Amino acid sequence: MQIHMVRNEAGVDEWTIVELQGSLETSGHSLDGKILGNLCWRKDTKEAILIIGNHLLEGKFTQLEKPLLVAVPNADDQSYVVNAVIRRKLLFKLRPKPIVTKGLSGHMLISK
């Protein structure tokens, strides 16, 4: 059976994957509606910094070998509507650094 990939008429977004070497734990609660953490970029090295809880993760964009499409099945089951394309992923593969995020005297702003 041939499945038609239909391009979304509103346009195709580019999404990105966040890949973590680790797992997210919520101590029994569901992840729904929770803020995962804060993501920002270092100005100098273009590296991404993701802060989850007390952990600081450093990662960077890597190009996917084959791009992925994000599609939802159409009503007729014969075709899929492509909503987004994923060409690269944000890979956090290093050991996270433990930090304490807490407001102190002299806030340092990390600009994007």
Added chain:
Amino acid sequence: MYLRWRKDRMTMTIRDLDDSLNDYKRDQILFNGEKIREIFQEARKIKEAQQDFQRECQEMEKQREEGRNQTDRGNSESPEIEELQEEGKKKKNETELWARKYAPQGYADLLSDDAVNRNSITWMRLWDECVFKRRHTVQAIESRLNDRERMTFSMENRFGNRARRPHFKILLLTGPAGSGKTTLAGAIARLCGYATVELNASDSRNAPDFEKAIDGALRNQYTIDNGNKPNCLILDEIDGAPADAIKFLAKTIQGTGKKAIKRPIIAICNSLFTTSLRELRPLCLVLNVNAMRRERLVERLQKIAQIENVNIDTFSLEKLVELTECDVRSSLNTLQLLGNSNQGKRITAKQVEQAAESSVQNANKSLFEAFSMVLEFSRHLDNKGHLFSMKQRLQRIERVAIDQVATTQNYSLMKYMIVFYAKLHMIVATHAKTHFQIPQSDFQMLQKSKACTEVLSTLRGSRHAGLSALPLLFDVYPYLVQIVQPAMRATNETLYTKKEKDQIEHTIQVMIDYSLTFVPTTIDNDTKFVFQPPIDQVVQYPVTSSESSGTDLPNAARQMIAKKIELIKLGSSFSAISVDDSEDVPERSETPGGSSRMKQIEEQERNKNCSRTEAPVPETSGTIGQVHYRYNQGFSNAVKKPVRMMDLLN
């Protein structure tokens, strides 16, 4: 008589010249034709002058005979003596120092050791290849050196066709005062065809000044006003130059390529082992100009005495040389002084002794020595160990007091000044040795005050923004030191009660607010955590270790606090991210959320450290912090190899 002296001097010079020429030949130091020609020209000039002089003499003789015939025998005022006296009068009026007036004009006049003179000239000639583009000269010199000399006078390795320079770019002449170092430097530079650029203690000698001098004198090619002669830089009294200037010099002479210096530098110092010269020493060719031979100096002094019409015998001159320790300058100055004050009278050895003592000894004496003269009996012993009489002692003290101690310029009161020192001597002089030291407490206090100001400027709590440092120093910081060191049990971190934990947390907050911390410092082979900045040193009097136990935090607690502060500081650098999206900035330690968060971290740490299986307390407030990240560590050493489905099924 005068004519005879001049004649003698000339023949002497010529003989010296011939000697030195022979000397050159014997030592086979090659001078190129030009140099020899120069020397011969000099010799010829002198000979011509001598011939002129002889003619003059004959004429004078004739005149004198005529005069004798004309005037009576009894008249002692012969024209020769008249002329002589006139000359003498002229000389009395002139102010030029003999040391300068009779400075050596050429190589033959140099009084310093022949070996040193020769070596320095050889070194100067090594520059010929670079400066005058005379490669053959250097090659000739090199071919005539023996192995040991070749070490000293080595040249740079040849790079392509570029002119080589000597391995040592600086000639460092060292020796006691008045041994003719400066004279030698000037003489050899002129002799080798350089124009001298002198830089001595009276010029300011910082690194920039050196740079200017070197740039101007050594890197530039020919200058206009020196008749197309290349420059040679003479750095006199280099041991007195500031250390950074010498460092700069050492760096400069090591320069290569475009920055390389292309002219010789002669440095002169009294003491070779001054600390500031340490870096320069291995880069220099060091020649030791020893105090000159006594006979040589006496001979020269005799000549000068004859020329200057000073009536002094050889014995007194020898005494003078002995007293001045063969210091040419000093002996000449003393001789001039004696000559001027005695005006033709015979100078005795005793006068020489007195003059030399006042001019030489006191010049060498330091302030401390002058004081010990006043305060110690051991300075007033004669040869047999007996104490001088009171009168003699006071006379000696008087001399010292006038020369050394009295420094004010109120001369009308000066005569009373001695009384003080005499009295001081009579009352407090001892046989024991007294030790003197220049008072340094002023400088020490200045340093201390600077350090304190520095500490105070780094210590500024966020709450004291408008206050000046002084009220803070007196009213806040002393208590601060107490506040951040609460009484604590010395125990494991995990065993503290909640109250104690709060106390520690408070301490940490306060310390962070004042940007204080503890840093490990090794004191007497013992690592201790001390305040950084050292606030306790500013606000407390220094306490001995036995006293300090009362109020201070134990070392372990300090270490713990330091660690926590560091953790928090590390965290704070990323805290801005949480500020980005949420408007309400957590209000530091006061907010309950903040402190609970601290606890959470502490608990986490405890979990980690003590491997307790305590579940983290779930938070109810706030949106961040519920999601935890668990890193999957580990590695895989799996071997990939293709496996067929068939193999599995079988």
